[in-house]
Amino acid sequence: MRGYLVKRKNIHYYKCNTLGCGNNKNAKQLNQSFARILEYFKIDINVELVELIKKQAIATYNQLTKGHEDAYHVLQKEY
Numbered sequence: 001m002r003g004y005l006v007k008r009k010n011i012h013y014y015k016c017n018t019l020g021c022g023n024n025k026n027a028k029q030l031n032q033s034f035a036r037i038l039e040y041f042k043i044d045i046n047v048e049l050v051e052l053i054k055k056q057a058i059a060t061y062n063q064l065t066k067g068h069e070d071a072y073h074v075l076q077k078e079y
Contacts, residue, residue, distance in 0.1 A: 001014040001015060001016050001017065001023075001025075002014065002015055002017055003015075003027060011026065011027075011028075012026075012027035012028070013025060013026055013027055014027055014030055
């Protein structure tokens, strides 16, 4: 869906781009629905656990991208 503004009313809407659909929805209503859906995935945990998750995410990222950094330097030298 793409967003657009009805200038006459100064209201934002979303329009479905699928051929034959033509569905238009008020952006305020859809945004509120989306916020309610996101609340379902909200994690309420203590600060220590958040820090542990951050450290693990960084370690995993570094492990997964280690070989890519070497390839990048090789490509830079070749260039």
